[in-house]
Amino acid sequence: xxxxxxxxxxxxxxxxxxxxxxxxxxxxxxxxxxxxxHHNGHKAHDDKHDHKHDHHEKGKHHHHHHHNESSExxxxxxxxxxxxxxxxxxxxxxxxxENIFFSPVSISTAFAMLSLGxxxxxxxxxxxxxxxxxxxxxxxxxHAGFQNLLHILNEPDSExxxxxxxxxxxxxxxxxxxxxxxxxKKFYEAEAFSTDFHNEEEAKSQINSYVEKKTNGKIVDLxxxxxxxxxxxxxxYIYFRGKWQNPFQEELTKEGDFHVDENxxxxxxxxxxxxYYRVVHDRDLGCHVVExxxxxxxxxxxxxxxxxxxxxxxxxxGKPTSKKxxxxxxxxxxxxxxxxxxxxxTLDLVPELKKLGVTxxxxxxxxxxxxxxxxxxxxxxxxxxxELSVDERGTEAAGATVVEAVPMMLPPSIKFNRPxxxxxxxxxxxxxxxxxxxxxxLK
Numbered sequence: 001x002x003x004x005x006x007x008x009x010x011x012x013x014x015x016x017x018x019x020x021x022x023x024x025x026x027x028x029x030x031x032x033x034x035x036x037x038h039h040n041g042h043k044a045h046d047d048k049h050d051h052k053h054d055h056h057e058k059g060k061h062h063h064h065h066h067h068n069e070s071s072e073x074x075x076x077x078x079x080x081x082x083x084x085x086x087x088x089x090x091x092x093x094x095x096x097x098e099n100i101f102f103s104p105v106s107i108s109t110a111f112a113m114l115s116l117g118x119x120x121x122x123x124x125x126x127x128x129x130x131x132x133x134x135x136x137x138x139x140x141x142x143h144a145g146f147q148n149l150l151h152i153l154n155e156p157d158s159e160x161x162x163x164x165x166x167x168x169x170x171x172x173x174x175x176x177x178x179x180x181x182x183x184x185k186k187f188y189e190a191e192a193f194s195t196d197f198h199n200e201e202e203a204k205s206q207i208n209s210y211v212e213k214k215t216n217g218k219i220v221d222l223x224x225x226x227x228x229x230x231x232x233x234x235x236x237y238i239y240f241r242g243k244w245q246n247p248f249q250e251e252l253t254k255e256g257d258f259h260v261d262e263n264x265x266x267x268x269x270x271x272x273x274x275x276y277y278r279v280v281h282d283r284d285l286g287c288h289v290v291e292x293x294x295x296x297x298x299x300x301x302x303x304x305x306x307x308x309x310x311x312x313x314x315x316x317x318g319k320p321t322s323k324k325x326x327x328x329x330x331x332x333x334x335x336x337x338x339x340x341x342x343x344x345x346t347l348d349l350v351p352e353l354k355k356l357g358v359t360x361x362x363x364x365x366x367x368x369x370x371x372x373x374x375x376x377x378x379x380x381x382x383x384x385x386x387e388l389s390v391d392e393r394g395t396e397a398a399g400a401t402v403v404e405a406v407p408m409m410l411p412p413s414i415k416f417n418r419p420x421x422x423x424x425x426x427x428x429x430x431x432x433x434x435x436x437x438x439x440x441x442l443k
Contacts, residue, residue, distance in 0.1 A: 072141075075137060079132045080130075083108055089318075098443070099440060100436055101386045101388050101422075101435075102345065103384075105431045118361070119375075122360040122361050128357060143187040147186070147188070150189055159295040160241075162298070162426065163239050165189055165214060174232070176371055198228045200228055204226050211237055215239045216239060219387065232377070244293075245294060248271040248338075253392060256268060256270035257417060258417050266441070271340050277290050277334055278290075280330070285309065285316055286308075287303055287306060289303050289325050291329065297427040300423065305419070314437065333411040337416060341442070343387070343438070350381070419440075423436075
């Protein structure tokens, strides 16, 4: 009989809150992602985000402690990015009228960690499913890349709260191989706990309490039940709390209409800001992209398809499109409306990963002998939970004076009052931290 291994990829509430800093040039941002650069006003940055051109740029940036250090995580960035959009398009196609929100980097981390214990075809499928090509990158480089990624994500950053980690809850009846335990600790900073799964309530409580603590109380009751026959429960969590570099003023938030579809309109609180943003209007695809930077090393893109263009934009999301947008960003003074909302989504990863070719892992063909020394384990459950909160909390610093030039014409308006997409990048590691589509902010 196959023994069960549960994989819970848990993602915490992503907070977007305001800051009290005025508009300004942001040095950190030059050290950017394949897709993202937002130091204000510069357009001559076409090549910096293609990995081929990245290495000669890095020395110029002021984040010196990331200069050599982060090159390990840069080696896995492109594969992680490809995996993110492949998974997103697949999930989006399966759930056309639902909100989708997940952390691609969290899912990749959990399964890369699991691959340390996988052997033969099971191992091969996980690596390929995560979009890695072993002829281009060694397995050692993959794990070193995730090790570096986690190290940088967990560096204290006064501007940005971001932390990610992994844990294994191991049945008291099972002994895991020392090599596997050492590797998951070394590369994935994973904590290991002995658990009595036959005492279901106690095991559930142990795991849920751990996740709640690690996500600052934002994800509670991740598991509604545990299987008494489980051998290992693997948890990955990521927690992000960001402050907008330029805040929305709470007193300007007013109720407005959000057009879910032709027949459904819901009332949502609409945040408003009139200011300069980096914007691109993609006439070919029919959408606007607005970049909203955080204080610290992260940035968000809000992507608003025009009427009737949602599907086309969804299908085009990914590297060539993002690169085109990046090359065409310019500073616009706009009237910007964005809904204030909170959503929570749970994703069953088993069917999605099977479609990406990771099939043996969830069947009796699974070879996870690198975990226990026996090939009697299989993964029975893989769950990803993500929560997102977008608001304007925080106040502008008292007494701060911001003088901005206003052109002698009315600024264009960009109103996120219909379904839109959202991407969030962590700049030093070039990782796509979160990705989503918001169809109904009230769901």
